[in-house]
Amino acid sequence: PNVKLVTSDNEEFVVDFRIAKMSVTVSRLMEAMNMSETDDASLLSNSIPLPNVTKAVMARVIEWCEKHKNDEPKEEKENDKRGRTTHVVSDWDKEFLKNDEFGRLCQLMGAANYLEIKGLFNDISQTIANMIHGKKSDEIAEMFNIHCDLTEAEKKEIRKKTAWCED
Amino acid sequence: SNMGNALRPLRSHKTESEYNEVEKCIMLPDDIMLRIIRMLGLIDSANLAATCSRFYCLETRAGASNIREEWETIEVDIYSGIVLSKDVKLSSTRKRIIMHSNSLGTLRALRRIFQTTAIKNVNIKVNLCETAQRSVIDLIPNIGAAETKITHKIKEFSTDNTVPLIGGFKRVGYSNLGLVSGEMERLYDISKSPSISNSFFLPLTDAVCFAQIVMGINHCHFYRIMAHTMTTSRERGKVYYTGGTLCALVLVDGDHETIVYRSTPKMAKIITYNLRRNSAFVRKGLTRIPYVAPRHQRI
Numbered sequence: 364p365n366v367k368l369v370t371s372d373n374e375e376f377v378v379d380f381r382i383a384k385m386s387v388t389v390s391r392l393m394e395a396m397n398m399s400e401t402d403d404a405s406l407l408s409n410s411i412p413l414p415n416v417t418k419a420v421m422a423r424v425i426e427w428c429e430k431h432k433n434d435e436p437k438e439e440k441e442n443d444k445r446g447r448t449t450h451v452v453s454d455w456d457k458e459f460l461k462n463d464e465f466g467r468l469c470q471l472m473g474a475a476n477y478l479e480i481k482g483l484f485n486d487i488s489q490t491i492a493n494m495i496h497g498k499k500s501d502e503i504a505e506m507f508n509i510h511c512d513l514t515e516a517e518k519k520e521i522r523k524k525t526a527w528c529e530d
Numbered sequence: 531s532n533m534g535n536a537l538r539p540l541r542s543h544k545t546e547s548e549y550n551e552v553e554k555c556i557m558l559p560d561d562i563m564l565r566i567i568r569m570l571g572l573i574d575s576a577n578l579a580a581t582c583s584r585f586y587c588l589e590t591r592a593g594a595s596n597i598r599e600e601w602e603t604i605e606v607d608i609y610s611g612i613v614l615s616k617d618v619k620l621s622s623t624r625k626r627i628i629m630h631s632n633s634l635g636t637l638r639a640l641r642r643i644f645q646t647t648a649i650k651n652v653n654i655k656v657n658l659c660e661t662a663q664r665s666v667i668d669l670i671p672n673i674g675a676a677e678t679k680i681t682h683k684i685k686e687f688s689t690d691n692t693v694p695l696i697g698g699f700k701r702v703g704y705s706n707l708g709l710v711s712g713e714m715e716r717l718y719d720i721s722k723s724p725s726i727s728n729s730f731f732l733p734l735t736d737a738v739c740f741a742q743i744v745m746g747i748n749h750c751h752f753y754r755i756m757a758h759t760m761t762t763s764r765e766r767g768k769v770y771y772t773g774g775t776l777c778a779l780v781l782v783d784g785d786h787e788t789i790v791y792r793s794t795p796k797m798a799k800i801i802t803y804n805l806r807r808n809s810a811f812v813r814k815g816l817t818r819i820p821y822v823a824p825r826h827q828r829i
Contacts, residue, residue: 450569469558472558472562473558473559473562476559476561476562484565488562488565488566488569489569491566492566492569492570492574495566495570495574495577495578496570496571496574497574498574498577499577500577500578500580500581501581503577503578503581504581504582507581509581509582509585510582511581511582512582512583513580513582513583513586517583518580521579521580521586
C-alpha cells in the first residue's frame with residue numbers, strides 16, 4: 364500500500380506505507396486520520412499534509428528512507444568515555460550527505476526533526492558535528508554565517524574560560 | 531516500483547538552481563544545536579562557544595545538562611612546584627574521565643566543572659604549596675557538592691607557620707590541611723559568602739585555629755582534658771543548650787557566625803564547665819580581644 368504525502372509547495376509524493384511509518388510524525392497523523400495498512404480506501408482518499416517540508420527536501424528524505432527501510436531498529440548508545448554522544452554514520456550515509464552544502468544539511472535536519480526520523484536526524488547531527496570538528500571560531504562562524512555579537516572583552520573572557528581544554 | 535514513485539517528483543521537479551536556493555544563514559533551533567554540541571569534543575565546543583552569544587549560552591547549557599545527574603565524584607591531586615601538573619578525574623557509576631592538564635588548565639577546568647555540573651562528592655588533595663592552597667580555597671564558592679573533602683597530601687605535615695586542621699565537617703571537610711595563616715583568613719572570608727555560610731561548620735579541633743588566628747580571640751584553647759583551662763569570650767560567642775546540655779558554641783564575627791559542633795556529650799560538659807569556671811577571667815580578658823573585621827571591610 365502507498366501513502367500520499369503533500370509538501371508545503373503542494374507537491375504530492377506517493378510512498379510505500381513502510382517508508383511513511385519511518386516518520387513518527389507521519390505515523391501519528393495517519394493514526395489520527397484512521398489510515399491503516401489494510402484499508403486501501405483510507406489510504407487512497409487521504410493525503411498527509413507536511414507544511415514544514417519542501418518538495419526538494421522531501422525528496423532527499425525519501426531517498427534516505429528508501430535505503431534504510433529494512434534496517435533493524437538501533438539501540439541507543441551510551442556516551443563515550445569523554446562524555447560525548449556518538450553516532451556512527453555508515454558509508455552509504457556519508458556518501459549520501461557529502462555533497463550537501465551546510466545550509467542544505469540544515470534544511471534536511473530541520474525536516475528530519477519535524478518528521479521525527481531519528482536515524483536521519485542522527486546522521487545529519489553527526490555530519491554537522493564532523494564539519495565543525497577542527498575548525499577555529501571564525502571558520503565556524505563563517506560556516507553558520509553568523510555575525511559575532513560578542514565584544515572583545517566577552518571574547519577574551521570566553522577564551523579565558525575555555526582555555527583549559529586547549530592545554 | 532514504490533521507489534520509482536517516490537523519486538519521480540524529485541527527478542521531475544528538481545532543478546539545480548531551485549535546489550541550491552538555500553538560505554545561507556540557517557538558524558538551527560536550540561534543541562537541534564544542543565544535540566550537535568553534545569557530539570562535539572571539548573575544543574570544538576569551546577570554539578563554537580566563541581562564535582556568538584547564542585552558541586556560548588547553548589554550549590554552557592549543553593555542558594550542564596549533559597553531565598548533570600551523572601557525575602558522582604571528582605578527584606583532584608594538586609602538587610607543588612612551578613607547574614602543578616596533575617590530573618582531574620571525574621567519575622560516575624558508568625564512566626571515568628581523566629583530564630590531563632597543566633596548572634592553570636587544571637584550575638580552569640575545575641572551576642568550569644563546578645560551574646556547569648552537579649557532582650555529589652568532591653575530593654581534593656593538596657599539599658602545602660601556598661599557590662595550591664589559594665587556588666583550592668578560591669574554588670570553594672563554586673563547589674556545590676553534597677560532600678566536599680579537602681585533604682593534605684602529607685598526613686603528618688606541620689610547621690610553625692601552619693595551622694593544622696584535623697577532622698571534617700558536613701559539607702566542606704578539611705583534613706590536616708596545614709593551611710598557612712594567610713590562607714586560613716582567606717578560607718574564613720570565603721566561608722562567609724551566602725552560598726556556603728549556612729553550611730559551614732567547624733569541628734571543635736578546628737575552632738581553636740579560627741578563634742585565635744582568624745577571629746583574634748586570644749588564649750582560646752579547647753582541650754579534651756577537663757583539667758585544662760579554656761578561655762573564650764561570651765561576647766564573641768553564643769552557647770546553645772539542648773535539654774541542659776551544650777550542643778553548640780557559635781563564634782561571632784560581625785554578622786558572621788561560625789558554629790562549633792558538639793562532637794560528644796562529654797565535650798559539651800567540658801565546654802560548659804570551662805565556660806563557667808573561667809567566666810571571670812574571660813570578662814577581664816575581653817578588653818584585650820581585638821575585633822577582626824571581614825576582609826572586605828579592612829583598610
